[in-house]
Amino acid sequence: MKTTTTTTTTGPSQPLHSLKPQRRRHLNRVFTAVYTVAIISLFYHHILKLIHSTTIIYFVIYLSLSISDFILVYMWSTAQAFRMNPVSRKVFPESLEKLLERKDFPAMDIFICTADPLKEPPINVVNMALSVMAYDYPSEKLSVYVSDDGGSELTMFAFMEAAKFGKIWLPFCRENNIMDRCPDVYFRSKYVVSAHAVEVKVKLI
Numbered sequence: 001m002k003t004t005t006t007t008t009t010t011g012p013s014q015p016l017h018s019l020k021p022q023r024r025r026h027l028n029r030v031f032t033a034v035y036t037v038a039i040i041s042l043f044y045h046h047i048l049k050l051i052h053s054t055t056i057i058y059f060v061i062y063l064s065l066s067i068s069d070f071i072l073v074y075m076w077s078t079a080q081a082f083r084m085n086p087v088s089r090k091v092f093p094e095s096l097e098k099l100l101e102r103k104d105f106p107a108m109d110i111f112i113c114t115a116d117p118l119k120e121p122p123i124n125v126v127n128m129a130l131s132v133m134a135y136d137y138p139s140e141k142l143s144v145y146v147s148d149d150g151g152s153e154l155t156m157f158a159f160m161e162a163a164k165f166g167k168i169w170l171p172f173c174r175e176n177n178i179m180d181r182c183p184d185v186y187f188r189s190k191y192v193v194s195a196h197a198v199e200v201k202v203k204l205i
Contacts, residue, residue, distance in 0.1 A: 007017065008112070015092055015095060016091070016092055016095055016096065016099075017089060017090060017091040017092060018089070018090045018092075019075045019087045019088070019089055020087060020088045020089075020090070021085060021086070021087050022086045022087060022088055024086065025083075025084065025086055028083045028084065028086070029084060029172045032080055032083070032084070035076075038134070038137050039073055042069060043066070043070075046062060046065060046066040046069065047066075048163070049062040050062050050063060050066065075103075081086050102138050104205065105137065105138055105141050106141070107141045107142075107143070108141060108142050109143045109145065110132050110142070110144050110145070111146075111147060112125060112128055112129055112132070112144065112145070112146045112147070113146075113147045113148070113149070114146070114148050114149070114150070114152075114155060115148070115150045116150050116152075117150065117152040117154045117155050120164070121153055122152070122155045122157075122158035122159075123158065123184070125146070125155065125158070126158050126162040127148060127182045127183055127185075128182070129144060129159070129162065130162060130166055130169055130181070130182065130183055131181045131182035131183075133166060133170060134169065134173040134174075134178075134181035135168050135181070136174075139182060146159065146205070150165040155169075165183075165203055165204060168200055168203050169183060169204075170199075172196065172200050175192075176192075176196075176197075183204055187201055187204065
């Protein structure tokens with residue numbers, strides 16, 4: 001079975017990302033076709049029952065079943081679009097700097113949403129925001145927005161403290177070329193212990 005890989009490039013040898021169709025798409029299409037035939041047969045049966053209903057009770061029963069099945073079929077059909085041609089994506093972010101200068105990178109807006117500080121602890125949201133802000137990307141091209149639907153004062157306080165820590169954390173990541181840029185993940189890993197790292201950890205605590 002032959003599969004094709006599609007790559008998007010802006011030059012002859014610098015792909016930015018690739019798309020590879022998955023083999024299971026053929027099984028998905030066969031299943032969808034068989035299932036569609038079964039659905040048509042089911043509705044044909046419902047229509048016959050409705051037409052030949054001898055009492056109002058049977059008519060109401062089969063009408064209710066038909067409506068229920070129609071709702072289920074609608075829900076099933078809306079989930080089939082992405083199964084017709086599933087693909088595996090692979091990105092090559094390292095190619096971006098080979099194609100563009102950093103000053104020409106596109107601007108990015110990143111939204112972080114939270115609502116309940118009990119279900120989504122502010123420390124987790126703060127760690128996410130700090131890791132995003134520490135991306136290896138031009139800082140003037142990166143905008144991070146936090147939406148707190150719950151309006152929690154605890155979340156607000158956590159981000160006020162995170163703003164102070166970020167002034168230390170972001171330069172630390174850039175100077176040491178850290179890959180795990182989430183503070184919690186980094187300090188739980190086997191990081192290189194140095195005087196600077198210990199100082200940053202103390203500020204985090």
